[in-house]
Amino acid sequence: MADQSTPRASCEGVPSQQGRGRRPAEGTKSAGSVPDAPTAAEPDRSAPAAGISRRRLLGTAGATGLALGAVGGATGYAAAPSEKATPLTSLGADRAMFHGKHQSGITDALQSRGHVVAFDLAPGAGRKEAAALLRRWSATAERLMAGENAPHDDTAVARDAGPSSLTITFGFGHSFFSRTGLQKQRPSALDPLPAFSSDRLDASRSNGDLWVQIGANDALVAFHALRAIQKDAGSAARVRWQMNGFNRSPGATARPMTARNLMGQVDGTNNPKPEDADFDRRVFVPAKGEPVWMANGSYAVVRRIRMLLDDWEKLALPAQEEVIGRRKSTGAPLSGGTETTEMDLEKAGRDGKLVVPLNAHARITRPDQNGGAAMLRRPFSYHDGNAADGTPDAGLLFICWQADPLRGFVPVQRKLDRGDALSQYIRHEASGLFAVPGGAAKGEYVGQRLLEG
Numbered sequence: 001m002a003d004q005s006t007p008r009a010s011c012e013g014v015p016s017q018q019g020r021g022r023r024p025a026e027g028t029k030s031a032g033s034v035p036d037a038p039t040a041a042e043p044d045r046s047a048p049a050a051g052i053s054r055r056r057l058l059g060t061a062g063a064t065g066l067a068l069g070a071v072g073g074a075t076g077y078a079a080a081p082s083e084k085a086t087p088l089t090s091l092g093a094d095r096a097m098f099h100g101k102h103q104s105g106i107t108d109a110l111q112s113r114g115h116v117v118a119f120d121l122a123p124g125a126g127r128k129e130a131a132a133l134l135r136r137w138s139a140t141a142e143r144l145m146a147g148e149n150a151p152h153d154d155t156a157v158a159r160d161a162g163p164s165s166l167t168i169t170f171g172f173g174h175s176f177f178s179r180t181g182l183q184k185q186r187p188s189a190l191d192p193l194p195a196f197s198s199d200r201l202d203a204s205r206s207n208g209d210l211w212v213q214i215g216a217n218d219a220l221v222a223f224h225a226l227r228a229i230q231k232d233a234g235s236a237a238r239v240r241w242q243m244n245g246f247n248r249s250p251g252a253t254a255r256p257m258t259a260r261n262l263m264g265q266v267d268g269t270n271n272p273k274p275e276d277a278d279f280d281r282r283v284f285v286p287a288k289g290e291p292v293w294m295a296n297g298s299y300a301v302v303r304r305i306r307m308l309l310d311d312w313e314k315l316a317l318p319a320q321e322e323v324i325g326r327r328k329s330t331g332a333p334l335s336g337g338t339e340t341t342e343m344d345l346e347k348a349g350r351d352g353k354l355v356v357p358l359n360a361h362a363r364i365t366r367p368d369q370n371g372g373a374a375m376l377r378r379p380f381s382y383h384d385g386n387a388a389d390g391t392p393d394a395g396l397l398f399i400c401w402q403a404d405p406l407r408g409f410v411p412v413q414r415k416l417d418r419g420d421a422l423s424q425y426i427r428h429e430a431s432g433l434f435a436v437p438g439g440a441a442k443g444e445y446v447g448q449r450l451l452e453g
């Protein structure tokens with residue numbers, strides 16, 4: 001899996017953007033590019049005025065930091081008009097692009113903060129209102145991802161921060177199409193997922209007409225985007241469910257490393273890589289694929305998977321490692337080597353037993369054990385306090401991306417349902433399947449080809 005630990009990971013050595021390209025925000029770095037930032041003589045404490053971009057205000061932020069550092073003052077005002085602002089760190093300046101072949105938030109490096117939220121169209125709202133909403137959402141996403149204010153009534157929550165690798169991704173659920181009279185445009189890939197015997201799904205926290213995934217490397221930037229998206233919904237749609245997640249912060253590890261989940265396992269090692277010959281075919285609907293409006297899009301399966309951590313943490317380390325088939329310390333297969341060494345499925349120990357058990361999670365999820373089925377996993381961990389019984393309400397917001405769920409998530413989950421050693425330590429509590437169209441071209445909004453096609 002790609003580097004998940006450093007801000008640099010957002011720009012280099014990670015799944016590429018398939019034409020999207022990622023680069024630092026323009027004009028965010030210093031007062032030199034922000035000639036008219038407020039000064040000590042004119043402190044700007046007000047919320048950003050309409051039309052003044054947050055990028056412009058970033059110069060103020062830098063200058064503020066410099067003043068505090070230099071004089072240890074309590075005011076936080078820039079020391080002198082001539083002083084240069086301190087540049088944003090690369091973490092704040094990192095920027096994902098809104099326009100591109102694919103939407104952002106699919107192949108980008110994991111961010112440290114995430115929100116996933118589903119909306120239902122309001123009674124009486126149809127295609128016209130949905131089109132207007134997607135237009136509003138796209139305008140907001142484009143601005144916020146560039147580090148600018150929301151188009152209307154900006155809350156100032158992200159003020160002083162750069163784009164921080166913010167991504168905002170939009171999808172359509174099965175029910176969207178009947179609500180908008182677009183049944184003929186509904187892809188068969190959106191047919192409801194089959195029921196699995198281990199499912200313990202809460203319908204009120206599953207599915208939804210519309211789905212938005214927000215990720216950023218700053219919690220305030222992510223929350224700011226969430227509020228803007230929710231406010232944009234206005235009277236057209238209301239929140240059905242919302243879940244909040246996190247990953248390790250960029251720079252927390254001494255070198256770039258694969259993420260860990262709340263069970264402590266290295267999680268993400270064997271994700272498909274963009275350099276794999278079949279990466280695009282596995283993850284994205286082809287440019288000439290069906291339906292036409294889903295060209296370059298992808299399907300997101302979202303599962304809220306509770307981890308039964310009290311039970312898991314009672315397991316001794318060797319038993320934990322046999323559940324997955326990999327070492328907890330390094331993520332290396334139990335058959336030997338390092339994290340990236342190919343797993344030897346045939347290797348037996350002195351006792352003659354397979355070192356990677358037949359029901360080990362990392363054995364039975366492999367594409368070669370599932371007729372080639374593969375998906376790009378891009379999860380967030382979650383922790384929502386404790387349940388009534390005192391156990392942690394914590395686990396994985398498992399989000400996986402594929403060109404077709406019937407050749408990705410479904411066969412693998414069927415296999416897991418039949419006998420995964422991990423299954424007694426987890427519980428699937430909510431589920432969603434969403435069609436995520438390709439990226440919007442300049443001047444277009446996400447989903448325009450569906451809503452105006």
Ligand SMILES: C=CC1=C(C)c2cc3[nH]c(cc4nc(cc5[nH]c(cc1n2)c(C)c5CCC(=O)O)C(CCC(=O)O)=C4C)c(C)c3C=C
Nearest residue numbers: 265266267268269270271305362365366367396412413426
């Ligand atoms: C249906 C798909 C999958 C679900 C649901 C799932 C849940 C889940 N997984 C872990 C932890 C790990 N998974 C690992 C590998 C792995 N898991 C899946 C699929 C699902 N996991 C796949 C396709 C793979 C890769 C298989 C391969 O090609 O080798 C690993 C090993 C490291 C890695 O490759 O990422 C861990 C660890 C948890 C905790 C979990 C539910 C909470």
Ligand SMILES: [Fe+2]
Nearest residue numbers: 361362365377
């Ligand atoms: Fe897994």
